Amino acid sequence: MTLIEAVEQAKRDGVEIAHVGIFDLFGTFRERRLRIDDVVNVMDGGGTFVNVLPQWDAGEQVFGSGPFVGESVNIDPESIRPYPFESNACLMIAEYTGASAPFSARGLVKQLVEKAETLGFGVRAAIESEFIVLNEDAASLRENGFGVMDTFAKDNRCWAGESAAIQADFVSELHDTLAGGGLDLLSLSGELGPGCFESTLRVTDPVRAAEDHLLLKMYTKAFCRRHGLTASFMAQLGSGFPGLSQHPHVSLTDQNSGEPAFQSSDDGTLKAPLRQFVAGMTVLMPDAMALTHHNPNAYRRHAPGNWAPKSVSWARQNYSAAIRVVTEPAERRRVEYRLPGADANPLLNLAFVLGAGLWGVENEATLPAEFEGGGPDVTPEGAASLPHDLYVAADRLDRCKVAREIWGAEFIDHYLAAIRAEEAALRKEASAAERARYLEVV
Template identity: 45%
Template sequence: MVSAQLQAQLEAQAIEVLHVGQFDYAGVFRERRLGRAQFEAWARAPRFANTLPKWDCADNLFAGGPYLTETVAIDEASLRRYPFEANAGLIIADFSGDSASLMPRAVLRRQIERAAAMGFAVQAAFEFEVIFLNETAESLRASQYAAPRQFAPDNKCWSGQTAAEKAGFVGDLVDLIEAHDIALFALAGELGPGCFEATLGAVDGLRAADNAGLVRQAIRAFARGRDMTASFMPYIGPGYPSIGGHINLSLADAATGANLFTDPQGQTNELARRFIAGMTRLVPEAFALCAHTVNAYRRFAPGSWAPKSLTWADWTFTTAVRSAPSAFDDARLEFRLPGADCNPHLALALMLGAGLDGIEQQLVAPDPTPNLGPDDIQPGAARFPATLAEAADRLQAGADAARVFGQGFVDHFAGVCRVESNSLARAVSAAELARYIEG
């Protein structure tokens, strides 16, 4: 049922249309559009199709039935504006039956509840790099995705010239993002042709992941409205940078709100180091949670900026965890491994679950490595999986992953990753043909 409080919110915001749904494994918001009266009628016994955890990013079913509608629970706190039409809102309804434990948002919620039981409130924010292309959905398919036409081909990293030339473009995009009730810290040009970065503002953990999923939807829609494509593919190919979806996180005292990573001397404090220690142990084992596509592993090829093992240091861009220590309330840890296509809920669940493990078990972090390059491996460090198939095997074999995230989810998600890996197992690129066809 729709509570009196939610009804009052709908009235106050003059919402007459609800886009109601939930996020799938690709981080895509799958929804139904309902008029206000239809929403209230549906909400008496709400249900949603249980195919979401049973299909891949191309909408191909891979798991057995039954295929039916399962019960869902409406998260009334998730209500926000939906700026693509007048008097519209968006609200999330999560599975509450058999599929509940398999869904990314539920995996994250369990880690946030775990943090709360330890006395912590979670604050987080995502940074997404995105590449804009001068291609429509039709032109990409007509060219068979070959040599996509660039937008802002002369862009240089943090270029004031790009900022000046594209000020209207950026300003319009900022307006659209903020109209989703998404906290935005900055949006600016980044490294490479058509590359921009949206840095979101810090909010509570579940809202942060919701914001991350919806900001990509907003950016993609913005681009399509201008006959362009916004790509979050981690590596498009030669001539383009690899792009990330970094996560910034801090733990606060649940009672006082004080940032617990803050240090009077502006150093990475003991709690943050234990958090890093937990990531050092669990992330290599459960790596698939932050890299669940075949293309995500292209980003970790030699010569890229992406680190190849779990390293950390203060302020250093070439490490997997970049600590941003502070004597003020902005102290945080930045997880630099997820690609721009990551599932925000699972990537944040990985970071948080691993860090909480380190705190609970009082693990000791390795020494910081400010001088290592991204291709350098810290002595004794576990390397990350080289392929999605390897990541799936490590995840399913991992005792710590099963303990933290649940055996049922781990088994199912490992299967999801294998389906994704197998989908491209026989694919042959133009580069492979050029190298081998006449050999």
């Protein structure tokens, strides 16, 4: 379908307004609002969007150098979705096609899906994630200096039926809003701790899966703000909050037969290519952790006591492992990557999983011993350690020659500049907890 055909179909469906935008490197949707009649003229065959987006950090400060000019973009006709906050409106996703194209996480995932196809595999993916809802609005957060925060649903208990009944109106209204944005939810329910909820989207193709989750985050945050609340996807909101995760699920199919390519024997032993795919992830996890942990806060989730992996590990079914391999039932056999936090760009998460996994298949990587422990702080004996902060993670990614082979030298070099700017922005900051502990003592 061409953009012209997609726009004509949207007009027949009653669409009058289009929200046209690009996801930046860390997953924020940057948009322009246009009348549907103007979309083709403005954005197709010569349309531009200022190329500052790949050069912005999370605080919207430029870390790169100009010139900053209008750069050619293309709208993906397959990306059109309904827009839930405005009648007779849709949302369209575009991407740069000029000099900024190599910096696109979306483009990276598309390239890796194409690579999987050349190896004879189709790819399917789904994303689940947690978020916390605060009983705060934009004004109250700023009045308190983003300090002590009041939680919504203070009596929420993990998966408790009573909590679900109490919050039924909130959850069902949010669910309807997300569905109104074209998002196909498998579940939306309470999770661990006050104000904590979890969403799971149904399986689809990888780019769609990642962008559906990015839109779920955007719509959830907007929904909550419109109700005087705040939704947070920070990996670690504070010491009194649970760490929040985002787990990409990935499976491969045989392109010839359509059957699952991930197979295991009757005793559960992983067969190739599943064994090699998981092995590739374990090899590259320590050096490429910065791809899935792109801000300083992401590393705080891996503190002791949190249900977050602390080292390189894999296991069948085991929720304590960094890589959980789901072997049964056979038709849903998949790899779940449990290392990333809820703050991560899911396009980058999938880029890591696919890039590292396919590298393992191509290089027949060797699988380490399976993790058989349990609990959030148990680590396998002899397991490779993970970087504890973004500074170290960036240096490890920089030194990893394989990373440039898999994800491209141009992307990696640009990404390193972005995350180093992000790390430097907070390096001198001290928290209230640090001042309370050290100010009068040292």
